[in-house]
Amino acid sequence: EVQLVESGGDLVQPGGSLRLSCEASGFTLTNYAMSWVRQTPGKGLEWISAISKSGGTFYVDSVKGRVTVSRDNSKNTLYLQINSLRADDTAVYYCAGCMVFKNGWCNWLDPWGQGTLVTVSS
Amino acid sequence: DIVMTQSPLSLPVTPGEPASISCTSSRSLLHSDGYNYLDWYLQKPGQSPQVLIYLGSSRASGVPDRFSGSGSGTDFTLKISRVEAEDVGVYYCMQGLQTPLTFGGGTKVEIK
Numbered sequence: 426e427v428q429l430v431e432s433g434g435d436l437v438q439p440g441g442s443l444r445l446s447c448e449a450s451g452f453t454l455t456n457y458a459m460s461w462v463r464q465t466p467g468k469g470l471e472w473i474s475a476i477s478k479s480g481g482t483f484y485v486d487s488v489k490g491r492v493t494v495s496r497d498n499s500k501n502t503l504y505l506q507i508n509s510l511r512a513d514d515t516a517v518y519y520c521a522g523c524m525v526f527k528n529g530w531c532n533w534l535d536p537w538g539q540g541t542l543v544t545v546s547s
Numbered sequence: 548d549i550v551m552t553q554s555p556l557s558l559p560v561t562p563g564e565p566a567s568i569s570c571t572s573s574r575s576l577l578h579s580d581g582y583n584y585l586d587w588y589l590q591k592p593g594q595s596p597q598v599l600i601y602l603g604s605s606r607a608s609g610v611p612d613r614f615s616g617s618g619s620g621t622d623f624t625l626k627i628s629r630v631e632a633e634d635v636g637v638y639y640c641m642q643g644l645q646t647p648l649t650f651g652g653g654t655k656v657e658i659k
Contacts, residue, residue, distance in 0.1 A: 460648070470596065470639055470650040485647045519595055526602060528578055532643035533586040533601040540595050 427451035427536055429520050434541030441510050441545075447503040447520030447538055454501050458523035458530045461494060461505050463516035464540070471516075474505060475523060477530045488514075510545045517542050549573050549642050553651035559659045560634075566627040568654045570640035575620045576603075584644035587616055587625045590653075591636040600625065601643075632658060 433445040447459070460475040474494045475483045482494050493506040503520050517540040523531035550573040560566045576585045583603035588596040598607045600616035603623065613628040627634055635658055640651040 469652050470641075472648040472650070475646070483646050524601070526582065526584075527580050528584075529643070529645065531646070531648060532584055533598055533641070534588075534596075534648075535598045535601075535607065537595040537597060 429522070429536055429538035431518065431520055431538040431541040434518065434543045436544045436546065437510055438547050439511060439545055442506070442508045443510065443543060445505040445507070445518055445520075445541055445543070447505075449501045449503070452522075454496055454503060455498050458525070459494075459496070459503050460521045460523050460531060460534060461503075462519045462521055462534070462537075463514075464519065465513075465516040475531055476503070481530075507543070510543075512545050515543060515545045548647055549576075549645065549649050551640055551642055551649050551651035553638075553640055553654050555654060556652070557655045557657070559657055560627075560630045561659050562632055563629050566630050566634075566656065568625045568638050568640075568656075570618075570623045570625070570651050572621045572623075572642055576623075576642050576644045577620050578644060583619050583623070584642060585616070585618070585623050586641045586643055587614075588639045588641060589634075589636050590639065591633075594636075596639060599638075630656075630658075 428450045458477045473485045476494045491509045496503045519540045521534040521537045524533045552571045585603045587600040590596040604616045637653045
């Protein structure tokens with residue numbers, strides 16, 4: 426069964442750091458591009474970062490410079506390092522697989538993990 | 548960035564009746580390859596989003612055939628031919644044409 430399981434969410438103070446993990450089972454991460462999507466009550470779903478099959482990375486402007494996406498092929502695990510956390514980073518963070526048709530490297534998202542909650546508050 | 552706009556915000560439905568959700572993009576999602584890079588997701592209560600429709604009209608594996616996607620360019624529609632109780636949740640459209648991928652604000656479907 427194809428599955429993604431996130432972990433690492435926590436309550437952190439503003440300015441702090443956190444590393445989120447996304448362990449894949451049932452498929453090999455390096456065969457797919459992968460994404461991170463976050464969900465907040467106020468802003469809905471926001472695609473924030475991705476890593477291509479070849480290791481190229483993408484970051485949305487709202488997190489650029491504070492976030493790093495990476496993967497450990499030996500552990501079949503995707504990571505998201507978030508630094509300088511702010512209150513508006515409070516969200517449920519999902520990892521998701523990128524499906525590609527003919528163009529680009531992320532045309533739709535499948536599967537999705539169950540999400541991990543990050544709360545930024547003093 | 549491409550802006551995605553959904554309507555309505557909320558949709559009360561009667562089981563057995565049809566339902567329809569609209570999604571508009573700020574630029575055309577029709578690629579020169581002939582495909583529209585528009586997807587639909589359903590987030591059931593307490594769950595993560597799951598893909599229903601990709602490339603405008605292709606149903607994802609396991610999705611019932613009462614769900615259908617249509618449209619081209621900037622205007623798209625998700626239709627449920629006969630709503631069932633298990634269809635409640637928030638529906639999102641998303642454009643997969645260019646990065647950053649962007650989502651609509653969501654349509655909450657609930658039973659009357």
